[in-house]
Amino acid sequence: MNTTRMVMKNTLRHPLRNILTILGIAIAVSAFGLLRTVLTSWDAGIEAGSVDRLVTRDAVSFIFPLPLAYADKIEKTEGIDKLCYLNWFGGVYKDKQNFFPRMACQPDRIFDVYPEYVVSTQEREAFINERNACVVGESIAQQFNIKLGDLMTVEGDIYPGKWDFVVRGIYKRRDQNTDGTQMFFSWVYLNERLLQDAPSRANKIGWVVTKLKPGTNSAAVSKAIDNQFINSSAETKSETERAFNQSFFESYSAIFTAIRIMSILIIGIILMVLGNTMIMSTRERTREYAMLKALGFRGNHLVAFIAGESIIIAFIGAIIGVGMLYLMVLGVGAVVPKQFFPVFFIAPSTYIISFSSAVLLGGLASILPVWHNTKIQIVDGLRFNG
Amino acid sequence: MTTAIKVENVSKTYTRDKMSVPVLNNVSIEIPEGEFVALMGPSGSGKTTLLNLIAGIDRPTGGRVSVQGEDIGTMNESSLAKWRSRNIGFIFQFYNLIPVLTAYENVELPLMLTPLSKAQRKQQVETSLAIVGLADRMKHTPNQLSGGQQQRVAIARAIATDPNIIVADEPTGDLDKKSALEIMTLLERLNKEFGKTIIMVTHDPSAAEHAHIVRHLDKGDLLPEGA
Ligand SMILES: Nc1ncnc2c1ncn2[C@@H]1O[C@H](COP(=O)(O)OP(=O)(O)OP(=O)(O)O)[C@@H](O)[C@H]1O
Ligand SMILES: [Mg+2]
Numbered sequence A: 001m002n003t004t005r006m007v008m009k010n011t012l013r014h015p016l017r018n019i020l021t022i023l024g025i026a027i028a029v030s031a032f033g034l035l036r037t038v039l040t041s042w043d044a045g046i047e048a049g050s051v052d053r054l055v056t057r058d059a060v061s062f063i064f065p066l067p068l069a070y071a072d073k074i075e076k077t078e079g080i081d082k083l084c085y086l087n088w089f090g091g092v093y094k095d096k097q098n099f100f101p102r103m104a105c106q107p108d109r110i111f112d113v114y115p116e117y118v119v120s121t122q123e124r125e126a127f128i129n130e131r132n133a134c135v136v137g138e139s140i141a142q143q144f145n146i147k148l149g150d151l152m153t154v155e156g157d158i159y160p161g162k163w164d165f166v167v168r169g170i171y172k173r174r175d176q177n178t179d180g181t182q183m184f185f186s187w188v189y190l191n192e193r194l195l196q197d198a199p200s201r202a203n204k205i206g207w208v209v210t211k212l213k214p215g216t217n218s219a220a221v222s223k224a225i226d227n228q229f230i231n232s233s234a235e236t237k238s239e240t241e242r243a244f245n246q247s248f249f250e251s252y253s254a255i256f257t258a259i260r261i262m263s264i265l266i267i268g269i270i271l272m273v274l275g276n277t278m279i280m281s282t283r284e285r286t287r288e289y290a291m292l293k294a295l296g297f298r299g300n301h302l303v304a305f306i307a308g309e310s311i312i313i314a315f316i317g318a319i320i321g322v323g324m325l326y327l328m329v330l331g332v333g334a335v336v337p338k339q340f341f342p343v344f345f346i347a348p349s350t351y352i353i354s355f356s357s358a359v360l361l362g363g364l365a366s367i368l369p370v371w372h373n374t375k376i377q378i379v380d381g382l383r384f385n386g
Numbered sequence B: 001m002t003t004a005i006k007v008e009n010v011s012k013t014y015t016r017d018k019m020s021v022p023v024l025n026n027v028s029i030e031i032p033e034g035e036f037v038a039l040m041g042p043s044g045s046g047k048t049t050l051l052n053l054i055a056g057i058d059r060p061t062g063g064r065v066s067v068q069g070e071d072i073g074t075m076n077e078s079s080l081a082k083w084r085s086r087n088i089g090f091i092f093q094f095y096n097l098i099p100v101l102t103a104y105e106n107v108e109l110p111l112m113l114t115p116l117s118k119a120q121r122k123q124q125v126e127t128s129l130a131i132v133g134l135a136d137r138m139k140h141t142p143n144q145l146s147g148g149q150q151q152r153v154a155i156a157r158a159i160a161t162d163p164n165i166i167v168a169d170e171p172t173g174d175l176d177k178k179s180a181l182e183i184m185t186l187l188e189r190l191n192k193e194f195g196k197t198i199i200m201v202t203h204d205p206s207a208a209e210h211a212h213i214v215r216h217l218d219k220g221d222l223l224p225e226g227a
Helices: A003-011 A015-047 A069-075 A121-131 A138-143 A187-197 A218-228 A241-284 A286-295 A301-335 A346-365 A369-374 A378-383 B047-055 B076-087 B105-112 B118-133 B145-160 B177-195
Strands: A054-058 A080-087 A103-104 A133-137 A151-156 A162-175 A183-188 A207-212 A236-240 B002-014 B020-030 B036-040 B063-065 B088-091 B165-169 B197-201 B211-218
Touching: A003 A301, A003 B105, A015 A241, A015 A301, A015 A346, A054 A218, A054 A241, A054 A369, A069 A080, A069 A207, A069 A218, A080 A187, A103 A121, A103 A187, A121 A133, A121 A162, A138 A162, A138 A183, A183 A187, A207 A218, A218 A236, A218 B076, A236 A241, A241 A286, A241 A346, A241 A369, A241 B105, A286 A301, A286 A369, A286 A378, A286 B076, A286 B088, A301 A346, A301 A369, A346 A369, A369 B020, A378 B047, B002 B047, B002 B197, B020 B047, B020 B211, B036 B047, B036 B177, B047 B063, B047 B197, B076 B088, B088 B145, B105 B118, B105 B145, B118 B145, B118 B177, B145 B165, B145 B177, B165 B177, B177 B197
Parallel strands: A103 A183, A133 A162, B036 B197, B036 B211, B088 B165, B165 B197
Antiparallel strands: A054 A207, A054 A236, A080 A103, A080 A207, A133 A183, A151 A162, B002 B020, B002 B063
C-alpha cells in the first residue's frame, strides 16, 4: 500500500462518473486544442512570410495591376538580389470548392525567390522550356491526385476562357510552415493570350516579389522602390512579406480575439466539470478522511490523495482529448480554407499547454475538497452523514 | 499499577449556531494500564465525546487529559496526530473501512505512517489478521465480508501498529448477538493476552460484562463507580 495505489483505487471507485468526467475533459481539451491550432496556424501563416522578401504592389489596392516596365526599374534598386513578378489568376479547377492559389509567374525566377518551394533541376528545366507548363505544390498534388504529365484545365474568371496546363513539376515543402498548395505557370503564356483577346489588359503584372541581399535594410529599400514611382499614374507600396500577410489578415482580428476568449472559457469549463466531480467524490468520503486523520494522517497526505486523483483524471482526459484533437486536425485540416490557413498543424506548444494545464487544473480542482477535508474537525467528520 | 489515562476536571461545551451545549461537566477518571473499561449511559450523555477526548481527536473546553503521563492538551495538531498514530487504536461502530481496499490494505493503512519496511509491514498485517481470525480473507474487500468480519478487519487495523490503548465506540452496535459475542471475546483477548488498555463505549449490557470496570455517564456527569 502506498499513496499511488490508494489514489488509483479511489480513482476507479466510481467508474461511470469518472469516465463521464474524463470524456467531458477530453472534449473540452480537444476543443481548446482546436481553437489554439487555429490561432497558431494563423500565426504560422503570418510568420511564414519572410522578412527578407519585399512585396511591391499598387499603392491603392492589391487588385490594380502595375505596368510591366516597373519590374526592370525595381530590379535596379540598390539592395535587391532577385526578383520575380506574379499575377493572380484565380479561376476554377473542376469545382468552385477547390480553392488554391493559382498564379502566373516567371518560371526561371520563381524558385530563386521562393527557395522554400523545392523542385528538382529537371522539373525546373521542363517548367521553363514548355509554354503552358505548370508546377503545383505537393499538398495539392496529393489532394487532387495530380501526377507529372497530367493535363490541368482551369476555367478562367479574372481571365475568361479555358486554360490548359501540363504539370511538369510538383514542388516539395522545405518545412512544415511552407505552403504546399500553390500553382504556378508562366506569365508569358498568360500574356500571349491577353495580347490577342484583350490587348488592354496585356503587359501588366500583379505584384513584384524581391529577395533582398543579406543584411539589407528592408525599410530603406521599400522606400527607395516606392520613391521611384511617386507621382506616377500607379504609385506603389512595398513592404516585407510578413507585414503584407499581417495587413491582409488584419480585418479578421476580431474573430481571433473571440477565439482566444473562447479558449479561456473552455479552461473554465474543465475546472467546473472536474471540480464538481471531485467535490462529489470527496464529500461521500468525508468520514473516511476523518478516520484517516484520526489514525494520524495529516494535511499533506490528504493533498496527495485528493489532488493525485484529480490530476490523474485530468491527465487521462487530456491524453484522450489530445488524441481526439489529432484526428480532428487531420479532418479539419483537409477542409480548412487554404487562403487563411496555408498550413494547419498542431503546434508543439499546444501539446505542452494541454497537458500542463490539465495537471494545473487537476491541482486547482482539488483545492476546495482538500480545504474542506483538512479543515473539518475529526469528530465532525466522523459524525458526517452525506 | 501505572496510570494509562488520567482525565482531570474535564468539561466540554459544543457551540452550534451561537448556542452553547454543555456535553461534559467536570469529569474526572483514572484508568490504570491494562484495564478494560466500559462507558455506558443514555444516548446523548456524552460517552462518545469523552472517548474522543481520551483518544486525542477532540480537545476539552476545560480540564486536562493525560495519557501515559503526557498532557495531550499541550500538543499541536501535527504532534497530536503523530502521537495518535503511535499510541491509539481506533474501533468505530460502522467499521469505517475503505470499501475499495482489501482487508489486507485496510489493515496496512496505519502502517503507511511508520518507517517499517515492506516486509515488516507484511508481517504486521498478517499477524494482525491472524489474531482476528481472518488470515484467509486478506484479499477480500469489505462488501465481500459480513458485518462481524468487517469489524474484525477494523480491529486488526487498530492493532496493526501495536498501540497500547484501544478506544472502541459501540463496536457491537451494528452487529447481531453471535457476531457481537465474537467481537467481545476478541477484545477480551487483546486485553488479557496482549495487555491492551481498552476503553469501550456501549449500550449493550452483555457487551459491558466483558469489561472489568463499568462507568456510567448521565447528562454529562460521570456517575461514581458502582452506581
Ligand atoms: N461535534 C459536535 N458538535 C456539536 N454537538 C455535538 C458534537 N458531538 C456531540 N455533540 C452533542 O453532544 C451531546 C453528546 O454527544 P455524544 O455523541 O457524546 O453522546 P453519546 O453519549 O455518545 O450518545 P449516543 O449514545 O447517541 O452515541 C449530544 O447532544 C450531541 O448532539
Ligand atoms: Mg456515541
